[in-house]
Amino acid sequence: EPEVTQTPSHQVTQMGQEVILRCVPISNHLYFYWYRQILGQKVEFLVSFYNNEISEKSEIFDDQFSVERPDGSNFTLKIRSTKLEDSAMYFCASSERDTQETQYFGPGTRLLVL
Protein backbone atom coordinates (compact mmCIF):
# COMPACT_ATOMS: atom_id res chain seq x y z
CA GLU A 1 0.00 0.00 0.00
CA PRO A 2 1.41 3.42 -0.92
CA GLU A 3 2.48 5.57 1.99
CA VAL A 4 3.96 8.94 2.80
CA THR A 5 7.60 8.74 3.86
CA GLN A 6 9.66 11.28 5.78
CA THR A 7 13.36 11.71 6.44
CA PRO A 8 15.09 11.94 8.77
CA SER A 9 13.11 10.25 11.51
CA HIS A 10 15.01 12.24 14.13
CA GLN A 11 17.03 15.45 13.88
CA VAL A 12 18.96 17.25 16.59
CA THR A 13 20.20 20.74 15.82
CA GLN A 14 21.61 23.78 17.55
CA MET A 15 19.53 26.90 17.93
CA GLY A 16 20.00 29.22 14.98
CA GLN A 17 20.85 26.45 12.53
CA GLU A 18 18.89 25.71 9.38
CA VAL A 19 17.10 22.40 9.01
CA ILE A 20 15.41 20.79 6.04
CA LEU A 21 12.79 18.14 6.62
CA ARG A 22 11.98 15.91 3.68
CA CYS A 23 8.83 14.16 2.62
CA VAL A 24 7.85 11.93 -0.28
CA PRO A 25 4.07 12.12 -0.69
CA ILE A 26 2.03 9.33 -2.24
CA SER A 27 2.84 9.39 -5.94
CA ASN A 28 -0.52 10.31 -7.49
CA HIS A 29 -1.42 12.84 -4.79
CA LEU A 30 -1.65 16.50 -5.68
CA TYR A 31 -2.20 18.23 -2.33
CA PHE A 32 0.48 18.43 0.32
CA TYR A 33 0.58 19.59 3.92
CA TRP A 34 2.90 20.11 6.85
CA TYR A 35 1.68 19.86 10.42
CA ARG A 36 3.53 19.85 13.70
CA GLN A 37 2.88 18.47 17.16
CA ILE A 38 4.68 19.87 20.17
CA LEU A 39 5.01 17.23 22.89
CA GLY A 40 1.72 16.85 24.72
CA GLN A 41 -0.10 19.32 22.49
CA LYS A 42 -2.53 19.14 19.59
CA VAL A 43 -1.45 18.53 16.02
CA GLU A 44 -1.30 21.99 14.39
CA PHE A 45 -1.50 22.94 10.74
CA LEU A 46 1.47 24.79 9.26
CA VAL A 47 1.02 25.02 5.49
CA SER A 48 -0.70 23.49 2.50
CA PHE A 49 0.68 23.33 -1.03
CA TYR A 50 -0.88 22.70 -4.42
CA ASN A 51 0.26 23.27 -7.98
CA ASN A 52 3.67 24.45 -6.86
CA GLU A 53 2.45 27.15 -4.57
CA ILE A 54 1.28 27.68 -1.03
CA SER A 55 -2.51 27.45 -0.70
CA GLU A 56 -2.93 28.22 2.98
CA LYS A 57 -0.63 28.89 5.90
CA SER A 58 -1.15 29.35 9.60
CA GLU A 59 0.19 32.12 11.81
CA ILE A 60 2.89 29.68 12.94
CA PHE A 61 4.29 29.59 9.41
CA ASP A 62 6.27 32.82 9.54
CA ASP A 63 9.25 34.00 7.48
CA GLN A 64 11.49 31.42 9.13
CA PHE A 65 9.63 28.65 7.33
CA SER A 66 9.53 27.79 3.66
CA VAL A 67 8.33 24.88 1.58
CA GLU A 68 9.44 23.58 -1.76
CA ARG A 69 8.74 20.82 -4.20
CA PRO A 70 12.20 20.60 -5.78
CA ASP A 71 11.33 17.71 -8.08
CA GLY A 72 8.42 15.47 -8.95
CA SER A 73 8.57 13.44 -5.76
CA ASN A 74 9.99 15.39 -2.81
CA PHE A 75 8.30 18.00 -0.66
CA THR A 76 10.49 19.85 1.83
CA LEU A 77 10.03 22.08 4.85
CA LYS A 78 12.91 24.40 5.68
CA ILE A 79 13.33 26.21 8.96
CA ARG A 80 15.92 28.94 8.40
CA SER A 81 17.04 29.72 11.92
CA THR A 82 15.70 27.25 14.44
CA LYS A 83 14.46 28.30 17.86
CA LEU A 84 14.03 26.18 20.97
CA GLU A 85 10.26 26.34 20.53
CA ASP A 86 10.53 24.71 17.10
CA SER A 87 11.20 21.41 18.87
CA ALA A 88 8.29 19.20 17.84
CA MET A 89 7.23 16.27 15.70
CA TYR A 90 6.70 17.45 12.12
CA PHE A 91 4.25 15.53 9.97
CA CYS A 92 3.88 15.64 6.22
CA ALA A 93 0.54 14.67 4.70
CA SER A 94 -0.89 14.32 1.23
CA SER A 95 -4.27 13.84 -0.39
CA GLU A 96 -5.23 12.78 -3.86
CA ARG A 97 -7.61 15.59 -4.52
CA ASP A 98 -9.00 18.35 -2.42
CA THR A 99 -10.94 18.84 0.74
CA GLN A 100 -13.20 15.85 0.26
CA GLU A 101 -10.36 13.40 0.43
CA THR A 102 -8.59 11.62 3.25
CA GLN A 103 -5.27 13.12 4.24
CA TYR A 104 -2.56 10.48 4.64
CA PHE A 105 0.17 11.24 7.13
CA GLY A 106 3.81 10.25 7.20
CA PRO A 107 5.55 8.83 10.29
CA GLY A 108 6.96 12.23 11.24
CA THR A 109 10.35 13.78 11.92
CA ARG A 110 11.14 14.46 15.55
CA LEU A 111 13.10 17.73 15.69
CA LEU A 112 15.00 18.70 18.81
CA VAL A 113 16.54 22.16 18.99
CA LEU A 114 19.19 22.62 21.67
Add this chain to the structure above:
Amino acid sequence: KQEVTQIPAALSVPEGENLVLNCSFTDSAIYNLQWFRQDPGKGLTSLLLIQSSQREQTSGRLNASLDKSSGRSTLYIAASQPGDSATYLCAVSPGRYSGNTPLVFGKGTRLSVIA
Protein backbone atom coordinates in the same frame (compact mmCIF):
# COMPACT_ATOMS: atom_id res chain seq x y z
CA LYS B 1 -12.26 29.98 14.89
CA GLN B 2 -12.91 26.25 14.82
CA GLU B 3 -12.13 24.41 18.06
CA VAL B 4 -12.22 20.64 18.50
CA THR B 5 -12.60 19.02 21.90
CA GLN B 6 -12.32 15.35 22.77
CA ILE B 7 -13.71 13.73 25.86
CA PRO B 8 -12.50 11.85 27.79
CA ALA B 9 -8.80 12.69 27.67
CA ALA B 10 -7.95 9.16 28.78
CA LEU B 11 -9.87 5.94 29.08
CA SER B 12 -8.96 2.53 30.44
CA VAL B 13 -11.21 -0.46 29.75
CA PRO B 14 -11.00 -4.24 30.09
CA GLU B 15 -10.58 -6.28 26.94
CA GLY B 16 -13.83 -7.12 25.17
CA GLU B 17 -15.70 -4.02 26.22
CA ASN B 18 -17.50 -1.81 23.73
CA LEU B 19 -16.59 1.85 24.06
CA VAL B 20 -17.41 5.30 22.74
CA LEU B 21 -15.05 8.19 22.20
CA ASN B 22 -16.50 11.67 21.83
CA CYS B 23 -15.54 14.63 19.69
CA SER B 24 -17.19 18.04 19.52
CA PHE B 25 -16.49 21.01 17.29
CA THR B 26 -17.62 24.60 17.59
CA ASP B 27 -18.42 25.49 13.96
CA SER B 28 -20.77 23.18 12.09
CA ALA B 29 -19.54 24.43 8.69
CA ILE B 30 -17.23 21.56 7.88
CA TYR B 31 -16.39 19.57 4.77
CA ASN B 32 -15.65 16.36 6.61
CA LEU B 33 -14.42 14.82 9.83
CA GLN B 34 -11.61 12.29 10.16
CA TRP B 35 -10.71 9.94 12.97
CA PHE B 36 -7.06 9.00 13.34
CA ARG B 37 -5.08 6.62 15.49
CA GLN B 38 -1.68 7.63 16.87
CA ASP B 39 0.65 5.16 18.55
CA PRO B 40 3.27 6.61 20.94
CA GLY B 41 5.99 8.47 19.05
CA LYS B 42 4.48 7.51 15.71
CA GLY B 43 2.54 9.07 12.86
CA LEU B 44 -1.19 9.30 12.34
CA THR B 45 -3.13 6.48 10.77
CA SER B 46 -6.43 7.45 9.19
CA LEU B 47 -9.28 5.28 10.46
CA LEU B 48 -12.46 6.77 9.04
CA LEU B 49 -13.52 9.84 7.09
CA ILE B 50 -17.11 11.08 7.22
CA GLN B 51 -18.23 13.62 4.65
CA SER B 52 -20.46 16.42 5.92
CA SER B 53 -23.44 14.92 4.06
CA GLN B 54 -23.02 11.53 5.74
CA ARG B 55 -24.24 10.34 9.13
CA GLU B 56 -21.84 7.47 9.76
CA GLN B 57 -19.04 5.32 8.43
CA THR B 58 -18.02 1.81 9.41
CA SER B 59 -14.77 -0.09 9.12
CA GLY B 60 -14.53 -3.45 10.82
CA ARG B 61 -15.09 -2.99 14.55
CA LEU B 62 -15.12 0.80 14.21
CA ASN B 63 -18.16 2.94 13.61
CA ALA B 64 -18.05 6.71 13.47
CA SER B 65 -21.12 8.92 13.51
CA LEU B 66 -21.50 12.59 12.68
CA ASP B 67 -24.16 15.03 13.82
CA LYS B 68 -23.03 18.16 12.03
CA SER B 69 -25.79 20.42 13.28
CA SER B 70 -24.93 19.77 16.91
CA GLY B 71 -21.18 19.70 16.27
CA ARG B 72 -20.60 16.16 17.49
CA SER B 73 -19.02 12.93 16.39
CA THR B 74 -18.56 9.64 18.16
CA LEU B 75 -16.20 6.77 17.47
CA TYR B 76 -17.58 3.43 18.60
CA ILE B 77 -15.14 0.56 19.07
CA ALA B 78 -16.71 -2.87 19.45
CA ALA B 79 -15.13 -5.73 21.36
CA SER B 80 -12.00 -3.81 22.27
CA GLN B 81 -8.62 -5.56 22.15
CA PRO B 82 -5.23 -4.70 23.72
CA GLY B 83 -4.00 -3.82 20.22
CA ASP B 84 -6.53 -0.98 20.15
CA SER B 85 -4.51 0.83 22.81
CA ALA B 86 -3.44 4.15 21.27
CA THR B 87 -4.43 7.80 21.16
CA TYR B 88 -7.45 8.52 18.98
CA LEU B 89 -7.59 11.91 17.31
CA CYS B 90 -10.57 13.64 15.79
CA ALA B 91 -10.00 16.30 13.10
CA VAL B 92 -12.37 18.48 11.09
CA SER B 93 -11.93 20.12 7.74
CA PRO B 94 -13.37 23.64 8.10
CA GLY B 95 -15.76 24.69 5.37
CA ARG B 96 -14.49 28.23 4.99
CA TYR B 97 -11.59 27.18 2.78
CA SER B 98 -11.53 26.13 -0.82
CA GLY B 99 -8.94 23.79 -2.24
CA ASN B 100 -6.74 21.99 0.23
CA THR B 101 -8.14 22.57 3.64
CA PRO B 102 -6.11 22.32 6.81
CA LEU B 103 -7.37 19.89 9.39
CA VAL B 104 -8.16 21.17 12.87
CA PHE B 105 -7.38 18.54 15.49
CA GLY B 106 -8.58 17.72 18.95
CA LYS B 107 -6.10 16.78 21.62
CA GLY B 108 -7.09 13.14 21.51
CA THR B 109 -8.33 10.40 23.79
CA ARG B 110 -5.66 8.05 25.13
CA LEU B 111 -7.15 4.57 25.21
CA SER B 112 -5.74 1.66 27.18
CA VAL B 113 -7.33 -1.76 26.75
CA ILE B 114 -6.32 -4.10 29.56
CA ALA B 115 -5.99 -7.82 28.84
